[in-house]
Amino acid sequence: MxxxxxxxxxxxxxxxxxxxxxxxxxxxxxVNQPSSHLRFEVKERQKISVFDGERLILQDVDSVAISAAGGQNRIQLNANDFTEDPHFVATYPEMQQFFIKQSQVHQLMSQHQQIFLHSGDHSSSTPYPVNIQPKRTLRDLxxxxxxxxxxxxxxxxxxxxxxxxxxxxxxxxxxxxxxxxxxxxxxxxxxxxxxxxxxxxxxxxxxxxxxxxxxxxxxxxxxxxxxxxxxxxxxxxxxxxxxxxxxxxxxxxxxxxxxxxxxxxxxxxxxxxxxxxxxxxxxxxxxxxxxxxxxxxxxxxxxxxxxxxxxxxxxxxxxxxxxxxxxxxxxxxxxxxxxxxxxxxxxxxxQLFSLDRWAFGILYWLAGAILLVLLDAFLVMMLSPLMSLSLAILICGLVWLPVRGWLQARLLQRKKLSDSELFERILQVSFAVNEQERQLQWKALLNDLFQPLNLEISEQRNHSQIEDNGLVLYIPQVAGLAAMRLSYPQQGRRLFSEYDQQLIQNLLPFLAQAVESRVAYDNGVREERHRIARDLHDDLGAKLLSGLYQKDVDQAKQAIRQAIAEMRTIVNGLLGTGVELNVILQEFEYEVATRLQSCGIELNWQQNLADTPITLSYAQYRHYISMLREIISNIMKHANAQKVTIDISLLDSQLVSVICDDGAGFDGQTNQLEGNGLKNLRERATELSATLHFQRLPGTQGSRVELIFPLS
Missing domain, CATH: 1.20.1070 (Rhopdopsin 7-helix transmembrane proteins)
Known part of the structure; x- marks a missing residue:
């Protein structure tokens, strides 16, 4: 193992x-050293001043002495004996003498509960009594x-x-x-x-x-x-x-x-x-x-x-x-x-030592842990032994423990995402406006899930994989998102586990489906925009140009009305509302009559629809009208007809449109290679789930086109 x-x-x-x-x-x-509570200061010219707390006892003397009661075991001390570091003395013999005096003073303080301080300059001065404590307290330091x-x-x-x-x-x-x-x-x-x-x-x-x-x-x-x-x-x-x-x-x-x-x-x-x-x-x-x-x-x-x-x-x-x-x-x-x-x-x-900014994550965690320990120590020092037990318990239980728990949760605990948050974050990834933003959202999600010290793009892997005994987790490419390498999870405080790997394996298919759905939606939006642009250009633009070049004012007005109607139809399509069939046919009848009249062709319009209002979707309307226009255009260009009959009726929830002419006649098999017209008709028929039949009438009696599509 x-x-x-x-x-x-x-x-x-x-x-x-x-x-x-x-x-x-x-x-x-x-702290395990005897304490006198005296403070010695060595000033210029090796002068010594002695303080007991804030009280000045001796000032600017050349030396001091300490002794037991009655002047016994008197030890003379000069400025060198109060130096911070023995290396500051001039010679090694002086250093050895320094250590000897330190031992003597320490022994004197350890053996007596009270010693006496003397001024070395005035041997007859009154000694100052100093009480010795066997140990120092933390506050004495x-x-x-x-x-x-x-x-x-x-x-x-x-x-x-x-x-x-x-x-x-x-x-x-x-x-x-x-x-x-x-x-x-x-x-x-x-x-x-x-x-x-x-x-x-x-x-x-x-x-x-x-x-x-x-x-x-x-x-x-x-x-x-x-x-x-x-x-x-x-x-x-x-x-x-x-x-x-x-x-x-x-x-x-x-x-x-x-x-x-x-x-x-x-x-x-x-x-x-x-x-x-x-x-x-x-x-x-x-x-x-x-x-x-x-x-x-x-x-x-x-x-x-x-x-x-x-x-x-x-x-x-x-x-x-x-x-x-x-x-x-x-x-x-x-x-x-x-x-x-x-x-x-x-x-x-x-980036000293090749460390990136992610290295500060573990330092932040370390600082948080130390802060909690220092706060604990501070509380222990504040709750003195003289404080009653009940008051100490009250402060710890009602004040400190809740505050400490809140700090620990803020500083040290791992942030976990709930299922609802995880679902919402995946949707944020999938609904990003572009691939770059999607990649940033994916990185942010992984960072919140695992809090790794390092998160970077890696080479492609076929599946998620844990390496370096749990230090590194590889995540494969998914739905156009780059493969990732995560290291040191939870700011370096734990290792990656099988649970983490299983979480990623469960997450990736869902993410892939969400992103692919979003991409499909974006593609649909682009196609719809392209279609709208095409409709505006081909239909609305054509009608406006037609009105612009009309010499007759009435005809120009009529062309503008048709353009307005066309624009209304496009807007209704954008809003998702349908278009009434009767309105469509009424406008189309006028349009066809005008076009045929300009070529000297007579129109026989027959319409047999139920009184129930029939509404077509925008897509049905566009395909249906475009097919009728294409058929009329073919008759005008190729049939050399004198009369066109259009019969529109309902049959078993299907809209049946029959267009006949008395021209030269044609059929869909022999003329399909003459241009893109028949090809476009068949493509639109497929979009409408419609059937399209071409028939040459007997003799030289023209042709018949039948268009049938379900209104559902």
Whole structure:
């Protein structure tokens, strides 16, 4: 049995799980330290000020001291003892002395519930009593602590997001490693840079080593990233040389074997940034003939260098050069957040890492999930232990749970189409105005059905098919709609199933029938428009031209009346209303009499219809009158007749029309090849479901044409 292939949501879930465990460990370590609630500030010229909450206790002193009751175990502290990072001290002996004092202070705070603060400048000053709490609370942790955790977590999740969508490619892997190193150095620094007075020395050393290792790992990944993206410049195995080299450097720093601390933390990070810049220049030259790669590289390098470079040159390099900017290391970690902003914008504008805009779907889901967790945590913090149980239950049950359910439905749950909605959407596809719009409607329907991360046109398949262990669903071409390839359903949170495939198989025939019906309807509309145009041109136009060239005013008026009647008939046909047979025959009798009279032919009109009004459809009218006109035209052209008799009657719900002449005579078999007239007559007879008979009368007595069609 094949193992289930992990989706992007699976990978992100494991990443979030690991991040959550790390956050819990960091917060646990931070709160499980003794607390004095004192705040120490080191200002210019290494002057120290001490605050108890907002109350100023000591101001601008060179040193302070703490002791137990009676001045026992007195420990003298100077500005170096309050530095954020031990690498900021000048020498390794000073760093070792720093750790020794940290251990002494931590031990003093752990063994006494109250200690005393002294001004180091005035040994005779009254000591200030300080109550020691065995642990810190979450509210005791400063904003700087949470800031470092937040920005590094966002960066980590961004890297995991890119990796989850492209797990098998080298560039997303290196980018994920880059962002995985972010919380490594930020989490450890968050603990010791926001400490109360001191940490246990052994814990402090471990945290500093982790921080330095994470920073060097970040720099190694940054160099490697510019060696593999946009184009891989060296073999993958050669990339290992970078972390191996800096691992040796990290080991020398951890063992205090370098000349000074700044060479262990600041110098290698600065060199790594310079190396990344050189690799970026190398990439630029390697891609100088690829405009698209150059645009992506320019944008990518801009944000990487702005974020990481600002931190390195404003924090690390200033320490290396002994320049004091008084910028908190914790807040400076926020510069790395520019990577997140730059990559997010670059994904949308330049498709970095070959990701399209669909990649934001899974990020939206991730943000929604994190938002719910944060809201849960906020509610837990707001409901203090002093609040009564009944009130807490009331708030959770009546307020929070309904609101949370609504948010979850809006942010995370899959939107499902009901049967009626699905039917309506299929009709929208079939009734689209053109093929392009129909294709867009079809894509929109598939997107709402499955919410895939990627939806694109693919090669033709004979039937729907699931591939890549449920990651991809192929949909065949149907009714002129292109074959589609869908991947990562429900924004990457699940796989395609047999149910999805069966749904498509049931949907396609119905869609095909609906689209084909629509196409047939469109064809009918076009044919009807063509017919109307033909009628307007052949009949109405002919009558208007006839009236235009009449010299006699009465004849011109009559031609115009006939044109108006013809136009009324066409309008009635468009409106779907029928035309009365008596009106048709009355107008046709006048028309035929006029035409025959102009040729010197006598008309004998006989009409025997019931008193019941008879209505013909527009199609029946057009075919019937056109056939009669064609027959009269043939008589006028070929028969050389003196008299024409037209007899119209009803027989068993059938309209029988007989036209006789006394001319030369003809029959439908011998004259059918003389032109298109007889062919058109037979075609119209077929449309009318009529029978058409031609008969030559005996001797030289002319011919007889009989037209019979059912009125139903």
């Amino acid at each position: 094949a193992l289930r292939r992990k989706t992007p949501a699976d990978r992100l879930f494991y990443a979030i799980l690991g991040l959550s465990l790390a956050l819990v460990a960091v917060i646990y370590c931070a 400063p904003f700087e602590f949470w800031f470092q955790l937040a920005v590094s977590s966002i960066g980590f999740l961004l890297g995991c997001w890119i990796w989850a969508l492209r797990p098998n490619e080298i560039a997303p892997r290196v980018f994920a490693l880059l962002n995985a190193a972010y919380p490594v150095f930020a989490f450890s620094a968050a603990i010791y840079s926001t400490r109360d007075l001191a940490l246990n020395a052994e814990l402090f050393r471990v945290l500093v080593a982790i921080n330095t290792g994470g920073a060097l790992l970040y720099g190694c990944a940054l160099i490697s990233l510019f060696l593999v993206y946009p184009k891989q410049l060296i073999r993958t195995q050669w990339l290992w040389a970078i972390p191996i080299f800096f691992s040796v450097w990290w080991l020398l720093d951890t063992l205090f074997l370098l000349p000074e601390p700044s060479m262990g933390g600041d110098l290698p990070v600065t060199l790594q940034m310079l190396g990344a810049i050189l690799c970026m220049v190398w990439q630029w030259r390697a891609n100088r003939h690829d405009p698209r790669a150059k645009v992506a590289l320019r944008w990518f390098a801009l944000w990487i260098l702005v974020s990481s470079g600002t931190f390195v040159f404003l924090v690390q390099s200033t320490q290396l050069l002994d320049i004091q900017l008084n910028m908190s290391q914790g807040y400076s970690f926020g510069f790395f957040l520019f990577v997140t902003i730059g990559i997010a914008i670059g994904l949308k504008r330049y």
